[in-house]
Amino acid sequence: MAVIESPMAGKVIEILVEVGQSVQEDDEVIILEAMKMENPVYAPEGGVVQEIKVEVGQKVEEGEVLIVLE
Amino acid sequence: MSLEMTVFVSGITGVFLVMIFLQIMVNLSSKLAIRLEKRESPDDK
Amino acid sequence: MDVFMDIIMNLWSTMAFDNLYWGNVVMWGIAFLLIYLAIKKDYEPLLLLPIAFGILLVNLPSDIMKEGSGLLWILYHYGEEWAIIPPLIFLGIGAMTDFGPVIANPKTLLLGAAAQGGVYITFFGALALGFTAAEAATIGIIGGADGPTTIFLSAKLAPHLMGVCAVAAYSYMAMVPIIQPPVMKALTTEKERKIRMKSLRKVSKLEKIFFPIITAIVVILIVPDAAALIGMFCFGNLMRESGVVERLSNAAQNELMNIITIFLGVSVGATMPAEVFLTPQVIYIFVLGCVAFATATACGVLLAKFMNLFLKEGEKINPLIGAAGVSAVPMAARVAHKVGSEADRKNYLLMHAMGPNVAGVIGTAVAAGMFLSVLK
Known part of the structure; x- marks a missing residue:
């Protein structure tokens, strides 16, 4: 089991995966917006999405858990 | 020293002097702020 | 028939066509170009659009810039010549700025200083091209990528260059994503661009309140001539961080800022009648402005590399962020991020x-x- 942490403070503007979906390492999973710039967040390793902890529009801090992988 | 060199030397020294002092003062004020906040709420964190 | 001709002639003399000369028409072209860039290319439209329209207005023969009574002259006189608007813009910028990243990593203050190296290199470049010291200073400050500061300084040192320098500063600011990356890549290795920086610590509210107060005291004691700009800047930031005067902070960021931006833009544009603008000097200023941006970027990157020599492994800074010392906020920071994420x-x-x-x-x-302290 692994978690995907937010690499930077920002606002979630798009979630690209669903619970149950399997992802590969380096897949884009979430788009964060900061300073009017869209920043993709990549999966650190492959796995199946078990839980998405955030929703679109939510503000996140650096290091906050975004997604739990199985 | 010519006017141009005076402008240059004083300018560069001024800018770096400000930033170095500011860096020291910001470090100190951060320490003070963190200490003050700890005292205010000892059970926090 | 004669009567009819008289009427036509009288009518003609009240119109402005007689006073038009070819230079004005060239300036219209420049105004149209800026309007196009602002609307179509999104180049700093908040400023370039009003400036462009100011250029157009002042190049239509009228007394709109007449000393003492013209509308735009009055805006210019009280706004820029008296140096009221640039400090007020700084009040708004202060209220918009989050100093958290600086407080969490105060070393970055030095990078903000290093980028000013480009200002001084350009200063010498301008001297070499035959500008006076006061003019050269105004041209050099373009490299700071700070519109209000450029206007502030030129009002005091070289008012005749205000319009050109402002247009150069704002248009190059829009071009930061084109000017900076080649310089940044030339000066860093792939490995340096890949340096990951350790995450910023969380900054408490009290630290953020202390910051503007400390900054105002330190800066104004050392450089009293920066008091108008820095004083307002820090005041704006204190309003933001105090959290108790949200109304004032919002007004400074929004309503006040928008209103003075209109006045600033249109009256800066009005300082550019054809007689003043269409000189070979203007080309020099645009070239020097570009040099200023590039050298400022280089100085920032190089100081970051120099600082890395003394920093422990894991504490090292990515030299790309040095380029963000060029204070086009937040464009230069975005460029640093983008170049970093390419590596x-x-x-x-x-x-x-x-x-x-x-x-x-x-x-x-x-x-x-x-x-100002040396040249005014």
């Missing part, structure tokens, strides 16, 4: 780059203050 797409430099970025704003204001 390593999981490298998120944006917030780290905001440190030198906002420090650069202070740095440019200080550099302007130092110019």
Whole structure:
């Protein structure tokens, strides 16, 4: 089991995966917006999405858990 | 020293002097702020 | 029939066509170009659009810029010549700026200072091209990438260059994503661009309240000539961080800022009648402005590399964020982030780059203050 942490403070503007979906390492999973710039967040390793902890529009801090992988 | 060199030397020294002092003062004020906040709420964190 | 001709002639003489000369028409072209860039290319439209329209107005024969009574002259006189508007814009910028990244990593203040090196290199470049010291200072400050500071300094040192320098500063600011990356890549290795910086610590509210107070005291004691800009800047930031005067902080960021931006833009544009603008000097200023941006970027990157020599492994800074010392907020920080993510797409430099970025704003204001202290 692994978690995907937010690499930077920002606002979630798009979630690209669903619970149950399997992802590969380096897949884009979430788009964060900061300073009017869209920043993709990549999966650190492959796995199946078990839980998405955030929703679109939510503000996140650096290091906050975004997604739990199985 | 010519006017141009005076402008240059004083300018560069001024800018770096400000930033170095500011860096020291910001470090100190951060320490003070963190200490003050700890005292205010000892059970926090 | 004669009567009819008289009427026509009288009518003609009240019109403005007689006073038009070819230079005005060239200036219309420049105004149209700026309007096009603002609307179509999104180049700093908030400023370039009003400036462009100001250029158009002043190049239509009328007394709109007449000393003492013309509308735009009055705006110019009280706004810029008296140096009221640039400090008020700084009040708004202060209220918009989050100094968290600087407080968390105060080393970045030095990067904000280093980028001012470009200002001084350009200063010498302008001297070499035959500008006076006061003019050269105004041209050099373009490299700070700070519109209000450029206007502030030129009002005091070289009012005849205000319009040109402002247009150069704002148009190059829009071109930061084109000017900076080649310089940044030339000066860094792939490995350096891949440096990941350790995450910024969380900054408490009290630290953020202390920051503007400390900054105002330190800067104004050392450089009293920067007091107008830095004083307002810090005041704006204190309003923001105090959290108790949200109404004032919002007014400074929104209503006040918008209103003075209109006045500033249109009256800066009005300082550019054809007689003043259409000189070979203007070309020099645009070339020097570009040099200023590039050298400022280089100085920032090089100081970051120099600082890395003394920093422990794991504490090292990515030299790309040095380029964000060019204070075009937040464009320069975005560029640093983008170039970094090209080398390593999981490298998120944006917030780290905001440190030198906002420090650069202070740095440019200080550099302007130092110019004033010697040259005014």
